[in-house]
Amino acid sequence: MGAGLNYTVAPSVLMRSCLRRSPFRTSYSIGYGPRSTWAPFSPPPPRRAGATIISQRYNSSKTDAAELERRIAAIPISRFRNFCIVAHIDHGKSTLSDRLLELTGTISSSSSNRQILDTLEVERERGITVKAQTCTMIYKHNGVDHLLHLVDTPGHVDFRAEVTRSYASCGGALLLVDASQGVQAQTVANFYLAFAEGLKIIPVVNKIDMTAADVPRVLAQLESTFELDSSKAIGVSAKTGLNVAKILPAVVENIPAPEGDESKPLRMLLVDSWYDSFRGVICLVRLFDGTVRAGDDVVSFATGNRYTIGEVGIRYPTQVPQTVLRAGQVGYVFFNPGMKKIQDAKIGDTFTTVGSEDVVEPYPGFEEPKPMVFVAAFPTDPSDYSRLADSIGQLVLNDRSVTLFKDHSEALGAGWRLGFLGSLHCSVFQDRLRQEHGASIIITEPAVQTKVLWPNGTESVLQSPSDFPDPEDGRSRGATFYEPYVLATMTIPEEYLGRAIELCEANRGEQESIEFFHGMQVILKYRIPTAQLVDDLFGKLKGATKGYATLDYEDAGWRESKLVKLQLLVNKEPVDAIARVVHMSQAERLGRQWVTKFKEHVQRQMFEVVIQAAIGKRVIARESIKPFRKDVLAKLHASDISRRRKLLEKQKEGRKKLRAVGNVVIEQEAFQKFLSK
Numbered sequence: 106m107g108a109g110l111n112y113t114v115a116p117s118v119l120m121r122s123c124l125r126r127s128p129f130r131t132s133y134s135i136g137y138g139p140r141s142t143w144a145p146f147s148p149p150p151p152r153r154a155g156a157t158i159i160s161q162r163y164n165s166s167k168t169d170a171a172e173l174e175r176r177i178a179a180i181p182i183s184r185f186r187n188f189c190i191v192a193h194i195d196h197g198k199s200t201l202s203d204r205l206l207e208l209t210g211t212i213s214s215s216s217s218n219r220q221i222l223d224t225l226e227v228e229r230e231r232g233i234t235v236k237a238q239t240c241t242m243i244y245k246h247n248g249v250d251h252l253l254h255l256v257d258t259p260g261h262v263d264f265r266a267e268v269t270r271s272y273a274s275c276g277g278a279l280l281l282v283d284a285s286q287g288v289q290a291q292t293v294a295n296f297y298l299a300f301a302e303g304l305k306i307i308p309v310v311n312k313i314d315m316t317a318a319d320v321p322r323v324l325a326q327l328e329s330t331f332e333l334d335s336s337k338a339i340g341v342s343a344k345t346g347l348n349v350a351k352i353l354p355a356v357v358e359n360i361p362a363p364e365g366d367e368s369k370p371l372r373m374l375l376v377d378s379w380y381d382s383f384r385g386v387i388c389l390v391r392l393f394d395g396t397v398r399a400g401d402d403v404v405s406f407a408t409g410n411r412y413t414i415g416e417v418g419i420r421y422p423t424q425v426p427q428t429v430l431r432a433g434q435v436g437y438v439f440f441n442p443g444m445k446k447i448q449d450a451k452i453g454d455t456f457t458t459v460g461s462e463d464v465v466e467p468y469p470g471f472e473e474p475k476p477m478v479f480v481a482a483f484p485t486d487p488s489d490y491s492r493l494a495d496s497i498g499q500l501v502l503n504d505r506s507v508t509l510f511k512d513h514s515e516a517l518g519a520g521w522r523l524g525f526l527g528s529l530h531c532s533v534f535q536d537r538l539r540q541e542h543g544a545s546i547i548i549t550e551p552a553v554q555t556k557v558l559w560p561n562g563t564e565s566v567l568q569s570p571s572d573f574p575d576p577e578d579g580r581s582r583g584a585t586f587y588e589p590y591v592l593a594t595m596t597i598p599e600e601y602l603g604r605a606i607e608l609c610e611a612n613r614g615e616q617e618s619i620e621f622f623h624g625m626q627v628i629l630k631y632r633i634p635t636a637q638l639v640d641d642l643f644g645k646l647k648g649a650t651k652g653y654a655t656l657d658y659e660d661a662g663w664r665e666s667k668l669v670k671l672q673l674l675v676n677k678e679p680v681d682a683i684a685r686v687v688h689m690s691q692a693e694r695l696g697r698q699w700v701t702k703f704k705e706h707v708q709r710q711m712f713e714v715v716i717q718a719a720i721g722k723r724v725i726a727r728e729s730i731k732p733f734r735k736d737v738l739a740k741l742h743a744s745d746i747s748r749r750r751k752l753l754e755k756q757k758e759g760r761k762k763l764r765a766v767g768n769v770v771i772e773q774e775a776f777q778k779f780l781s782k
Contacts, residue, residue: 188256500534
């Protein structure tokens with residue numbers, strides 16, 4: 106059992122009991138019910154009393170789970186409320202979620218409970234939300250219980266797909282705005298997404314206790330930008346809990362109850378899924394009609410596969426099994442036998458009971474998120490390939506928006522080509538690989554897709570620079586090249602407007618609109634090539650505006666462009682790990698950067714090493730590394746000049762021969778240093 110617990114316990118008690126280390130406590134806890142019912146062992150009981158105490162705790166947890174289910178069963182669908190919290194990144198969504206969970210008694214108000222719904226280590230380390238997390242709460246309003254379902258969504262634009270999916274399970278949203286920063290780019294994007302879904306919006310102004318808070322300015326922004334009634338906005342401090350108690354009554358009174366009929370055949374929407382090593386795929390579902398219990402046989406509209414339900418339950422905030430899920434509820438299900446492939450769990454799919462396929466209308470599915478940034482990944486140690494393949498496979502199982510293909514490089518060996526929604530998404534994936542699996546990888550320069558319209562009228566979408574044709578390739582003559590664009594929305598203080606426009610123009614942007622806000626804020630819209638966006642445009646924008654700028658973007662389709670493949674050559678041999686498709690206007694500048702930087706990481710040889718950046722056969726930048734030199738005249742003193750010339754000519758011939766047969770040795774560390782940011 107746990108460390109320091111040497112109890113003698115009957116086998117039957119051991120089988121029923123669940124002793125686990127709580128991630129939010131420093132002591133051991135027992136039970137599988139709501140976290141607020143768990144209690145630590147302090148001090149450890151006598152040896153013989155252990156079985157009795159474990160049994161009591163198990164019975165207590167079992168009683169609490171049964172009491173929770175009894176309370177939920179007594180709540181009609183008219184007293185259900187499903188809502189989410191949406192906001193710009195770092196405006197306090199996860200902190201507010203904690204306060205709401207404490208108010209409803211779902212978790213205890215101990216100081217160790219922080220960001221309960223941020224379960225990933227990378228979320229806690231970076232202070233951001235990556236996965237939309239859900240939780241069910243019971244709230245007593247006017248003397249009667251209400252069943253509330255809360256979704257804490259990410260704020261960064263890279264994870265917009267998580268936000269969009271969460272809207273399908275909700276009837277309303279808390280639009281959270283920072284009292285000091287005001288309306289930001291992602292605030293605007295989230296509002297319009299929620300508005301398009303028909304959600305009831307409740308404005309909440311957070312961090313009103315800060316010295317930099319300007320609540321009147323934020324209220325004016327809410328009215329002018331979103332036409333929301335600022336008199337209904339709730340000013341809170343999620344950190345201290347000030348006025349947070351006013352939010353839940355507003356949710357109950359303003360957000361409509363979900364529609365649904367328990368007597369109709371099952372209509373169940375798959376909102377999200379993740380993989381469990383023991384249970385297979387676990388599905389987060391929203392029930393629109395009917396009920397679902399363990400043992401029910403269901404069928405998928407998308408795949409036609411049939412499954413038997415193994416368990417149903419709710420997240421409270423951990424998984425708590427239930428006897429039944431009813432129309433209007435959001436909960437989890439997994440199958441018995443389990444669903445083996447995460448690819449079978451198609452997000453946006455509709456499930457119904459076997460035999461009801463003809464009478465149930467499938468729910469409109471979600472648009473699958475499209476990767477925008479592609480990188481090649483290679484193990485830092487080639488012998489770790491198989492272990493790293495398993496680690497990457499497990500992460501991809503739990504992040505459906507990552508695409509994975511096998512890749513190979515002569516310089517770096519076997520690897521993978523990964524597709525991500527954005528640069529932050531790529532960085533978070535790399536952090537999770539390091540934290541959760543102890544693995545590290547070499548990531549190449551980010552690249553985007555390119556589209557080629559060949560002279561014969563066929564189209565190809567190329568994922569990798571190695572697939573891009575050279576200028577000497579006969580097929581490229583008469584071919585038309587296209588690159589993806591995004592519509593970027595930037596929110597910046599007016600004093601930095603000039604710098605932001607200058608940066609966008611330098612990155613081949615085309616201005617779409619400019620809008621002046623209250624409080625000296627400006628919303629700037631530009632159409633920018635996706636290749637420029639992934640080249641750390643946000644970092645440059647932050648630097649140009651002293652950290653005040655925010656950025657949001659959406660796909661804006663393809664545009665014809667003069668694209669070329671830039672390659673790095675070492676002694677006229679291409680280095681396949683360093684190649685990139687760029688616009689003709691950017692090629693020379695980038696080529697000079699490459700040869701200068703790569704020269705720093707290549708060791709001197711016994712012969713001259715020539716480093717070049719080239720487009721096809723046309724060299725646009727060059728650097729050379731001088732060879733080691735041996736003084737062949739060292740032993741000669743007063744010798745004849747012809748003798749000296751003979752030795753120098755012999756050395757010259759030797760160098761030519763060495764250059765012809767010698768290979769440049771480039772350590773893998775050189776690639777790691779070159780590719781590292």
